[in-house]
Amino acid sequence: MGAEATMSVAASELVRARTCVGDFELIVCTDGTYRLDGGAMFGVVPKTLWEKREPADDQNRILLGLNTVVVRTGQHTVVIETGIGNKQSAKMREIHQNQELLPKSLAAAGVDPAKVDVVINTHLHFDHCGWNTTLQPDGSVTPTFPNARYFAHRGEVEHGRLQLERDAVAYLAPNYEPLIESGQMTLLSTDGIRAHPQIVPGISVELFPGHTRQLMAVHVEASSHLGATEHACYISDLIPTAAHLDPTWVMGYDLDPLESIAQRKRFYQRAIPEKWLVLFTHDHFTAMAHISLNEKGKPVAAPVL
Numbered sequence: 001m002g003a004e005a006t007m008s009v010a011a012s013e014l015v016r017a018r019t020c021v022g023d024f025e026l027i028v029c030t031d032g033t034y035r036l037d038g039g040a041m042f043g044v045v046p047k048t049l050w051e052k053r054e055p056a057d058d059q060n061r062i063l064l065g066l067n068t069v070v071v072r073t074g075q076h077t078v079v080i081e082t083g084i085g086n087k088q089s090a091k092m093r094e095i096h097q098n099q100e101l102l103p104k105s106l107a108a109a110g111v112d113p114a115k116v117d118v119v120i121n122t123h124l125h126f127d128h129c130g131w132n133t134t135l136q137p138d139g140s141v142t143p144t145f146p147n148a149r150y151f152a153h154r155g156e157v158e159h160g161r162l163q164l165e166r167d168a169v170a171y172l173a174p175n176y177e178p179l180i181e182s183g184q185m186t187l188l189s190t191d192g193i194r195a196h197p198q199i200v201p202g203i204s205v206e207l208f209p210g211h212t213r214q215l216m217a218v219h220v221e222a223s224s225h226l227g228a229t230e231h232a233c234y235i236s237d238l239i240p241t242a243a244h245l246d247p248t249w250v251m252g253y254d255l256d257p258l259e260s261i262a263q264r265k266r267f268y269q270r271a272i273p274e275k276w277l278v279l280f281t282h283d284h285f286t287a288m289a290h291i292s293l294n295e296k297g298k299p300v301a302a303p304v305l
């Protein structure tokens, strides 16, 4: 597949959204779509409820996006998350039906990988850090962003190295070990993040555990020349799509679903009153939205187009 399939993707499909957060430019790029089991994505929620929002195919899979957010702050070019990448085995590509589009998406958005100076991985599952590195035709693996400093949580690396029965398949060493070995990846600690959450001015990380123990959200905060401060938040797999806003609609993949529910409530306590722009990691159609409460007190999305 690969080449022919990706050639036909229109440039407008490759850049999912653009907006400004204060004086920062924010672009949602994509590694394309992939398919995961709908039941796994909605945990204990009955299919009769979730399929009204996310139709399943004949193998019970739903279509998901792989959103990479690029933030240009004026000083830095920051990439949040890097999709699935091109190191998947043929069998895994067939299962997920992913398209390896991120390099084309970045090009369509006018983002030069060599000019990216910061890459942040919210966690190290295969669908969030795949294009950290690129598999070359000669079999070598090289950094996709050669001049960037990469950031991930040390606990994610330690968890991945354990190769536990539950989630070993989600942690693929070539996505991060070569960067740790070369010194290009900085590993953050929970205490370190609490003391110094800022990665670069206007971009900071915060732990929202549940999906994994060290899942990080990325905050983007900037003032415009008019003085108002705006706030966007890449909430990653705490709330993977706009169909997952109900606090109890957590994923079967989550290591601690009760913690995910508690952390979602904590997130809404600020995101709703402070009118954060919420960036969804796996929603191909609603890349960003403001959240409000409906008449029943449930969080709902007002998409930003």
Ligand SMILES: [Zn+2]
Residues within 6 Å of the ligand: 125, 127, 128, 237, 281, 282
């Ligand atoms: Zn994910």
